[in-house]
Structure formats: C-alpha cells, structure tokens
Amino acid sequence: MPIITSITPNSPAARKNIAAGDVLISINGNAIHDILDYRFYATEKKLALRLARNGKFRQVRIRKDEYDDLGLEFELGLMSEQQTCQNKCEFCFIDQLPPGLRTSLYFKDDDARLGFLFGNYITLTNLTQREVDRIVKMKLSPVNVSVHTTNPGLRNKLMGNPRAGESLKYLVQFAQAELELNIQLVLCPGQNDGDELRRSLQDLLQLPTVKSIAAVPVGLTKFREKLPPLRPFTKEEAQAVINIFAEFQSEAELCCSDEFFLLAGVEMPGVGYYGDFRQLENGVGMWALLKQDMLDILHNCQMSKVTVQLTIATGVAAYPLMQLFVDELQKMWHNIDINVRCVENKFFGPHITVAGLLTAQDVMEQLRSLPLRSCLLLPSVMFNQDGLTLDGHTLEDISQALGVPVKAVENDAQSLIDAISSINIIP
DSSP, rough: OOOOOEOOTSSGGGGGGGOOOOOOETTEEEESSSSHHHHHHHHHHSSEEEEETTEEEEEEEEOTTTOOOOOOSSSSSSSSSOOOOOOOOOOOOOGGGOOSSSSSGGGGGOOOHHHOOOOOOOOTTTTTHHHHHHHHHHOOEEEEOSSOOSSSHHHHHHHHHTTTTGGGGHHHHHHHHHOEEEEEEEOTTTSSSHHHHHHHHHHHHTTTEEEEEEEEEEEEEEESSSOOOOOOOOOOOOOOHHHHHHHOOOEEEEEEEEHHHHHHOOOOOOOGGGGTTTTGGTTHHHHHHHHHHHHHHHHHOOOOOOEEEEEEEEEEHHHHHHHHHHHHHHHOTTTTTEEEEEEEEEEOTOOOOOOOOOOOHHHHHHHHTOOOEEEEEEEEEGSSSTSOOSSSHHHHHHHHHHHOEEEEOOOOOHHHHHHHHHHHEEE
C-alpha cells in the first residue's frame, strides 16, 4: 500500500492534518496502486481521500485548484516496486557488463510508469490488459516502445520471451486510442535488418499515431562470454540500413541513429532530417543538433580575452565534431591553446564509441602526458547524478591521477564556451 512519508508544508494535505505514516487507499473511490493512479485522480478540484492508520480508516475531503499538488510524499517514488525486465534479449547491453561496476547499472527496468515520467522505452512484454486499459483511460501519451521487429516469431527469438510477439497487439490498441507512439528498433545484422526491417517499417507506418521510428545498431562489448553470437554492422550493411529508411516517405520521423552514419562513413545529415528530434535521448540527431548549436554559438559569441591552455577529451564518435568546433574556435580566439584528445574505449572494446560509456580508467591511462599547467574538460555524460563514472571514480580521482584540474561539461556548445571562458591558466 502507498505509505505517506511526509507532507509538504502549507499544502492542501497539510491543512487537513494528513500525517506521515498514513496509507492512501483511494481518491474519489478510485483505488490508488501507484504514482500513475495518484497523479491522475488527484488533479480534480474536489477530492475525497480514504486513508488508513493502524487498522483504522477515515475519509478526508479536500478542495483545491485543478492540477494543484496535494503535497503528499510516499515511501517509494513509484508508490510500488519498480518492474524489472522479463526479457532475455540476445543484444541486451546489461548482460554484456563485467562485474565490479556501479550496482545500479545491473538493474534491468521495463516499467511503463518510467516511460511516462522520464521518457524510458518499454518492450510491452510486462504489460497486462488491465494496465493497457489504464494507459488508454488516462490518455498517457506518448508511449515509447522498443519494438525491434514486427515479425512475432523473430521478436520472440531476439527478445528471448514467448510473449514478445503477442504483446505487439498493444501497439494497435494504443493507436486506436489515439495515443502517440515513438518506436525504437535495435538492429542486429543478418537478423532484423534488410527485408525484415522493411516489413517492420511497413507494419509500423500503418499505425496512424506513430510519430517517430528510429534505428540504432546493436551495441557490443568485449564481455559476451556465453551469450548468443552477434557481430557489428559492416560499412556496407550500415549504408543499406540508411538506404532502406530512405525508401519510406511518411509524416513520422524516420531516422537512423548517428552511429549508422558514422559506421557507413558518410556525411551526417543536417538538422532537417530529424524533424522534432523526438529520439534525441537515444543518440538520434545528437551530432547534427550539436554541430548546428556550435556553429550558431561561434557566429554570435563574444571574444574571450583569457589565455588558456586546456585539453578536451571525448569518445571516438564525437571526436571529429569536437575537433571541428575547436578548429573554428581557435580561428577566433588566438589566445587559447586547446588540444582535443580521443579516448578509445579499451574497457568495453572498440565497438563502443560514445562518450557516455567512457570509464575513468581509460581516461587516466590514455591521458597521462597532459601538460602540468593544463586543464582537462570531460563530458558530463561520463558521470551519474552522484558524480561517479561507470567504474566508480570521481572528478577528483581523475584530477589526482593526472595532476591537472578536471571539469565536467554539459553536452552543448554554450556550456563548453562558458567552461573555457572561466579558465584563466597562463602556460
């Protein structure tokens, strides 16, 4: 049951003497099971809350403005246990992690509530018809779904779950309820690419509420012992995926992730290719948006007068773009000396190229020879909210190991400009 842990001062709940330890049973006669129920039913102006404490029940009536927060905090953020993934995907990245990393990295979530709260993608295999009906009733939209393929048998195989193909029926129900759909396809060469990809695109584009479909290549680490054999895309196969997407015309965003263009060795599309950037968090369009952002900033920014010597480190995928930005920047700011360093992912293996999966040990190993009076800028995506890298190190750990100041910078041009401007180190 959802146990209340605290009350926001001066909130509607506080004025009715609701206290920590109370259990919220229902709102206006609707049972409250989790955060979705609570947020949906608590929006009304007139509320009747049924509460329990020590086996005794009472009812509290509250009047408030529509959508005003009641002011209740609960023991669990979702008000019930987080749902774990029941699939055994052949390409699961978590299964390819070695032991010894942060504990939270090994948790596999497949919780629809996180999709609506934070934009996470779900596979549908955890859903029951009751939960689907609730999503439709609440008009929770968009629904972000990792589909991978619309071939039911192939989906069962790829995801290692006999319910995987059957659960595709929920896509139709969501579309019939006019809920927007964003679709992700993780592609494995020789399995769900080629004609299978064409089939998936054809099937999905028949659903009128599909707003975006994006393909990302399977991510493979060197830790795949006892896992099904998979290989990376070749240059030709990556180009074939791009070409297949180009065959389809739709009002929905049809995009290949940045990695496919890098693998194919072709020029990255401009921002117009990605529409509203609905899948930016999946790395779809990040390169194009960052490049446009950088060019706009360079065109409008003020000249810096600081004299700076620094190093910017990033992953293999972002290195060419960062070097382009620095080259243009140094044409304008002649008093800055910036060295861009590409850090290879020795920890996970050569097929992992994104900056967000760099480890501190690779940074410390490959950047040993930095000038002592330099400053090192690292991408903030290397660190979690607690300031830890994947292998559990902090900025201070890296700074001590390299003997230079180290700063984490957000993944946008203005943050980078601001970080450079704030440094005043004269070699």
